[in-house]
Amino acid sequence: MNFARRFFSRPAAMFGFAVFVAIVMIALAAPLVFARGPFNIVGMPLLPPGAPGLLAGSDILGRDMAVGLAYGARVSLLVGVTSTLCAVGIGILLGATAGYYGGLVDDLLMRFTEFFQIIPSFVLLMVLVAFMQPSLASTVIGIALISWPQVARVVRGEFLSLRSREFVEAARVLGMRDARIIFTQILPNALPPIVAVSSMMVGSAILTESALAFLGLGDPNLLSWGSMIGGARSAMWVAWWTPVLPGLSIMVTVLALNFIGDGLNDALNPRRRH
Amino acid sequence: MKLRYIAARLVKTVLVAIAVVVLSFFLIRLAPGDAATVMAGQSGYADEAFMKDLRAEYGLDQPLPAQFWKYAVTVAQGDLGTSYVRRQKVTTIILERLPNTLLLDAFALLVAAAGGIWLGSMAARRPGSAGDSAVTVLSMLFYAVPQFWLGMMMVLVFAVWLAWLPPFGIETMGSDYTGLARVGDIAQHIILPGTTLALYFLASYARLTRTAMIEVADQDFVKTARAKGISERQVARRHILRNALIPLVTYAGLQASILVGGSVLVENVFSWPGIGTLAYEAVTSRDNPVLLGIFIVTALLVCLFNLITDIAYSIADPRVELGK
Amino acid sequence: MAEPLVSIRNLTVSLPQGADRPLAVEDVGLDVGRNEIVCIVGESGSGKSVTAHAIMGLLPRGVTATGGQILFGGVDLLREAPEALRKRRGRDIAMIFQDPMAALNPVVAIGRQVTEQIRAHRPVSEHQALNQAGALLSQMGLKDVASLLKAYPHQLSGGQRQRVMIAMALSLSPQLLIADEPTTALDVTTQAQILKLIKRIQAEREMSVLLITHDFGVVADMADQVAVMRHGRVLESGAARSVLGNPSHSYTRALIAAVPHGESQLPPPPDARPLMQVTGLTKRFRRGGLFSRASITTAVDDVSLTLSKGETLGIVGESGSGKSTLARCVIRLLDPDAGEVLLDGADIAHMKAGRLRPLRRRIQMVFQDPYSSLNPRQTVGDIITAGPRAYGEELKQARARAADILQLVGLNPQVMDRLPHEFSGGQRQRIGLARALMLRPDVLIADEPVSALDVTVQAQVLKLLDDVRKQMNLAMLFITHDMRVAAQVCHRVMVMRHGRIVECGPTRSLFAAPSNDYTKALLAAIPGRQSI
């Protein structure tokens, strides 16, 4: 599979992949590495990084920030991946139908997608989460509901172009049923761009989740990077590390995901020169 | 002709506005708790009687469709109802704070567009060079940075440590400056929030300009232009940039709704008294009419912005006669 | 013979690494005399276009001339200062390109694009330049020049645009005009007019023209001198008459032989019973969504035809004539608006999908673009057995049959497990044919099956199609825009224009004595028809 060779030949993609894997490992290994949970209070609040036994210092409640950052990764990755999966699911469903059948169905679905993009999506998300009462589930559902149009447009574009490709016409001439054509002929060829856009979406989902948590609309029982930053709005004036460290973690993770997305895009259609 | 194209887009804007009103009306009505509980909660003491007259006063006890019809009519007259929490007309509250958001967004868009296009065309001129990869990495960075966190870092550096710039609000509190002094004061206050909002879009503009210009540079008519013997600079300006502008204009349209989202966050970090902070306050205090009003106003603004970009697009690209 | 205007001495141009070969062009020698047309002919990838671009100094990024000289009036262009070379472009040497659709800036009016060239080299006002431009355009045979100057490229036809390109190139009366496959993207009739225009202008202005083409017919009509190129080297060059008359190099001989010439050697079709009757077939397309005004175009207008077993019926027409839509309606890829398609008596034109499905296997199709007609993610085996498996034939048996069919189309059965991107254009068309034949169809529709292939490969595939037709006693509907290809393969030919049949008849008599004027024009426009 020279696709893998092409993907890993790019330094940026390689860096992105390595960082992402590292973060996932940290998130998974957190309970083994750290004896106490993120909520355990280990000492006085707002101790600077490097204080005895505190690699990344303590936060406003005296909790070990290093542990918080590790567990925060779990929430961010969980929300990022699940909401993107839901969004991709909806997106493929609507995009494929619109792209494959065209005509009125396409018009209607596309007006619907466009409508969702006209609406200021973050304001809509705030309302959705507030009205469903802030929780992990409401965050995931909310983010999925505002990000599916992005995938739907990509899928529709792919289906529109692939539908008119001659190997699809050949399949119809051979007597294949629509469903079989969609799943065996079109979808496999449409997957690569979907995978590329999805990896970017995981990144933006993490950003959105942290924004919600920052505004206090995140799940109060969970410690996520966003809630750590949100909690530090006042502490920042006396303890710079409380907002800086979680913010850097978000940036590095999303950067890695974007590099992966870029790498996927370049590896999939080599025609796109550097 | 262009008129029919513009008329078609106007009809689309109206349809979207109606759809927005319908969606937001039902969406918010389904939220648990309503105005009465809000006001009761806030006045610290609420007995059943007090809650009941409040519901009557705000027509919350009528059946849902009746409420909606009444609401749709009033909205059509530009009256977005009264705020449950502030007892003021929603329209006035929004119009009071809308200029601040528009000022901030305009500043951000200007900085982003100018900076982005300049950086993007620089990078496109020498693809693969150090400058080019620097621009790419920089724009990747600003893509990955959470806007609110970037804002906080600006506050941390420029207000907490260096104390050069006032971090919060639109003007010095209680200063009642007038004329030029006031403009200077606001200018000082807009720098931090404006740059924070701009950096995200600057990154996307740079990236888009770079890709668009590189793609256009491969086209045949650029080769024709060179075959005419005109200078490289003229080829870049008259042919490459001129064609690369088209995707930029369409992208500007898409940005509008992201911009609103961005300003909610940035305004919140910097307490910029725009409709962004108003939206947040309305969500937390369950002030449905204000939230609904902001929804409609922002959606209309985005539509208007898209209309303008569509028209600009049809001017920039003569191939567009009837709207797609 | 006066000293040549351009003399290229052992020119070598290197490709960036990662390309399929190290050098684009190697040790090329060529002279272009004054007041003559020199043609470079060769298949795609032969390096002919790179040579032309090298002269203009317009080599793409990463492709650099590493050896040799290009003397132009005694000056070596490769060593000239970029600024001086740039001034020379448009003034001394001009160039026109292959695809007129993309060669003009889509967002700038025609007038301004022409004046830009003039004012780049002459200190004239915009107004004066505009007048010169107008004169040039009318010289090129364009009518209503005033509105043309204000129009945008997308409002012009391919032919008009190429004429504008030529006008632009000649605006400063350059000594040398380079034309890189100027007519390949145009219709046959338009192609003939443009070539005639170039010849006229060359004669009037006594200038030198370097014409790049892959079509020997064009060489025959145009060239004074010709050079044949292959894999970046010049195999043979000399006077056109001698090179075409008795080519010294075997490759040239094979190229000339492969060009389909107009005579049809096919025996008349056996008079078998008619297999398929199409009467009054009509197909309209509605365009325009919810808001804009809907416009209706009639692609196929009341067409009737009959097809008998073992017969190849050719449908010839220029792009936009509706021939492809007709084919797609017959095979029910599109639903016709009116008319009947009788297959052994059953009308499949308006049949519901369910009842249509068993009949579908009896009509199969071979497609035009080898790179789009095979699913890149499936192995050859899966592609070929897809049809039978869709009708319930189990895999093992289908694969066995597939091996025989592959041999029939001239491919080694082991290719079953490989992916499409590992095959050449010709091989892919053979796989497409195998896929169609697996369902043992009665009717085979071939929609421009060879137009995307190189000349030599084209000949082999056409021969294969004919052998297969004879062996499996198929009825074939052959769609093409190239009359010469139709002549070689079809028993009967129908000429289509704007959705209607203008003439129909046995190939031999139609070619010898066409009655319809449009058919006459089509035949006259076949390049190299007279001299070969």
Added chain:
Amino acid sequence: MLNRRAALGAAGLLAYPAQAWALSGKSRVMNAMLTDDPAHLNYPLYNTRIMQEICGNINESLLLFDWQFKPHPNLARAFEMSPDGLTYTFHLRTDVQWHDGVKFTARDVVFSCGVMLPQLNARSRAAFSHIASIKAPDAYTVVFTLKEPFNAFLLSLMASNAPMMPAHIYEGTDFRTNPYNFKPIGTGPFQFAEWRRGQYIHLARNPHYWRPGQPGMDGIYYRVCPTPEQRLVAMETGAVDIAMADDIDTVVTSRLLANPNIVARDDAYNGTGEIMVMELNMRRWPFSDRRFRAAFLHAIDREFLVKAINFGQGKVAHSPIPSTTPYYDDKVLTKYHYDPARARALLDEMGCKPKRGGVRHRFGLMLTPDGDGAYTRGAKYIKQALSEVGLDVFLEATDYPTQSRRSGNWEFDCDNNNYGTYGDPAIGTSRFYLSSNIRKGVPLTNLQGYINPEVDRLFAQGAVAISREEAQACYSRLQQILTHDVAMLWLYERKPLFYYNKRLKNVITGPNGPGDGFGSAALA
């Protein structure tokens, strides 16, 4: 108590160029802060702390109270109580006029205490329910006759409970929609001048104020300043002169204390006497069991909660009434010190054994919405502390309407809140423990559903005890029962810091702090 920790290099006042003017100007106007515009300025109807701080300057009370809660003359220049404690006669000042020039007379007192206050304010209604009749024999004398003696009657006339309202403005009107709710009239040192919504409320100097030499300033601006960080910056740059309770997050206490230009006091709110509490819904097992509630307190290190989580602001609470108010009796209290082992033992004893995963019981904690401020941080610490003894708490984020709806309708396991005791158990404390005050749909009542007949009896008896000793006996016995019974989870006595610029002189004059207005304050 508070210790002066080394500041983080906050060199004096932050001086952003634009805000330099604030320091130099000698204008005699004081700037204060508002988190948000109040709904209106009708004091009794909307009785939050910010209203007490604004309207304290506009509407005055009959009496003022010193640090020992002893009454002193204010609008009433003198008063007598009959030996049987049933009649109180007040002699009003004759030289007081309302801001609109109308004379202040006994008619206003009769209207305020008889009609307006009981109808609009729950606490006034509870306190004045003991009144049989209010008569005005002449324009400047008012006689209250009680149904039975009520020793907290005088204290119930404190400004936050009984602000005198103008009869000529409100009598016969609908108090809720009276336009004067937006431009209040009072007798106080400052009068309403202007209200620009979203910007500021401006109180101007009352030129005809009866108290000689007051007010010491030309006016007060309450400026809207939505976020805690913005308020911190405003205080540090001198754009505002005072920061009241909850204006600034406790986390930056160290930064402000280190600022030489800012003075901090922690006794400015002894009058309201707020206690940070957690309420348990005693209708549900295991909250109904006393041992669970005791275990709850044993599991929490309340010293750490105050010192670390609340950055030193406050004092551990061992009783339903704060230690700074009369009737507090330390001897009788059952105290629950931090002892997780004892907590586990109690939980085992009551049958709340750890099931799988070590969890004994899982219940929800309904948070008071405060944008992740001190309340929520406290709740997060408690959730963590309880998990150490096997109690799994999940935090339920809410907003104001949900909180008031759910607490009113008892739809909660446990919630955290902050209640004012207002100096006398009969005024601020009994409402949470009387079985008669269990009223569905109404917040700030006996939400826990705590029913104890002896407690009901003692509260009733305490309120009507004539002599202090008798009242003290009742309230001591009450504190003994309530603390033994763990009738509520008292966490700590809140001692919110009141910051003011050192330019300001005698800002705080009594336990009611800003609630008594800034008449005496002056800008040096």
